[in-house]
Amino acid sequence: MKEHQGDVKILAGGMSLIPLMKLRLASPGYVVDINRVKGLEYVEESDDGKTLLIGSLTRHHALESSALAKRRVPLLSEAAGSIGDSQVRNLGTIGGALAHSDPSGDWGATILALRGEVTVLGSEGERSIPIDEFLVDTFTTALGEGELITRVSVPIPPDSGSGGAYLKLERKAGDFATAGVAVQIALEKADGDRCTYAGIGLTALGPKNLRASRAEASLVGKRLTKEAISEAASAAGEECAPTDDPLRGSAKYKREMAGLFTRRALELAATRARKQGGRAAS
Numbered sequence: 001m002k003e004h005q006g007d008v009k010i011l012a013g014g015m016s017l018i019p020l021m022k023l024r025l026a027s028p029g030y031v032v033d034i035n036r037v038k039g040l041e042y043v044e045e046s047d048d049g050k051t052l053l054i055g056s057l058t059r060h061h062a063l064e065s066s067a068l069a070k071r072r073v074p075l076l077s078e079a080a081g082s083i084g085d086s087q088v089r090n091l092g093t094i095g096g097a098l099a100h101s102d103p104s105g106d107w108g109a110t111i112l113a114l115r116g117e118v119t120v121l122g123s124e125g126e127r128s129i130p131i132d133e134f135l136v137d138t139f140t141t142a143l144g145e146g147e148l149i150t151r152v153s154v155p156i157p158p159d160s161g162s163g164g165a166y167l168k169l170e171r172k173a174g175d176f177a178t179a180g181v182a183v184q185i186a187l188e189k190a191d192g193d194r195c196t197y198a199g200i201g202l203t204a205l206g207p208k209n210l211r212a213s214r215a216e217a218s219l220v221g222k223r224l225t226k227e228a229i230s231e232a233a234s235a236a237g238e239e240c241a242p243t244d245d246p247l248r249g250s251a252k253y254k255r256e257m258a259g260l261f262t263r264r265a266l267e268l269a270a271t272r273a274r275k276q277g278g279r280a281a282s
């Protein structure tokens with residue numbers, strides 16, 4: 001990677017890189033296939049049980065079907081199941097999707113909702129980057145020249161009183177999102193279901209996957225009533241930044257959908273959080 005800096009691309013699942021090369025939108029002189037590099041494909045819990053560790057080469061389908069992910073962070077499995085079709089899910093990887101930073105990608109919003117981080121390795125060593133800093137702009141990340149994503153880490157939500165939901169509006173099954181919303185919340189049951197954590201990530205609603213910060217802030221410390229959810233949904237609709245597009249609709253329509261899907265995702269996450277044990281297997 002160092003030797004061919006500026007003229008080299010990593011190949012993971014190839015689900016984005018190969019179409020780009022076919023269309024001559026990317027023409028790297030060298031392609032480094034990491035598919036046979038050992039130790040990059042895993043879903044594990046950290047020794048202290050606080051973090052879920054995901055190898056960068058982990059396929060979308062592996063996360064969709066992982067018993068550990070379903071039990072500890074079911075939002076990951078739900079989001080993975082909404083990506084493309086089964087061919088894309090069998091080959092595409094979480095590391096490749098985040099490195100690609102497509103604003104219509106489902107992973108960025110999901111990792112934002114969970115406040116995860118991305119670990120990268122380069123010739124200068126290893127560093128971990130919070131997801132908010134990692135996603136810089138459309139198809140642009142904080143990855144330096146020659147750096148490889150090795151791992152994605154997400155905090156494991158509390159066992160009781162937490163719930164997540166990923167909802168995606170698509171024109172047909174397997175399509176990229178017209179609008180998508182990832183929600184993760186935690187409720188303090190002993191305190192009348194007061195919201196202690198809110199993470200909301202938005203897909204296809206801006207130049208990159210966005211955090212709905214105002215919507216999140218409006219929920220924390222409050223009981224998750226209908227009014228509180230409506231207020232957060234309106235905030236998400238206002239703070240997103242969609243654009244008109246001839247295929248998926250006007251910016252106005254997408255804003256409406258951002259509000260509607262935020263409300264639905266919050267309601268679903270709250271129902272799941274209130275269930276005994278706090279989690280539903282999506």
Ligand SMILES: Cc1cc2nc3c(=O)[nH]c(=O)nc-3n(C[C@H](O)[C@H](O)[C@H](O)COP(=O)(O)OP(=O)(O)OC[C@H]3O[C@@H](n4cnc5c(N)ncnc54)[C@H](O)[C@@H]3O)c2cc1C
Pocket residue numbers: 009010011012013014015016017018019056057082083084085088091092093094095096097099100102104105106107143147148149150174175176177
């Ligand atoms: C028909 C179709 C439908 C799709 N639908 C969806 C969808 O609904 N939702 C969605 O989110 N995505 C969708 N995708 C994209 C899919 O999720 C891809 O898997 C993903 O964008 C890229 O992952 P990949 O592993 O295939 O990466 P690749 O295509 O191999 O690489 C993508 C980019 O990331 C870089 N890269 C890859 N791995 C690393 C790494 N470990 N470290 C640093 N850089 C790296 C590559 O150099 C390249 O620039 C779809 C793709 C297709 C073809």
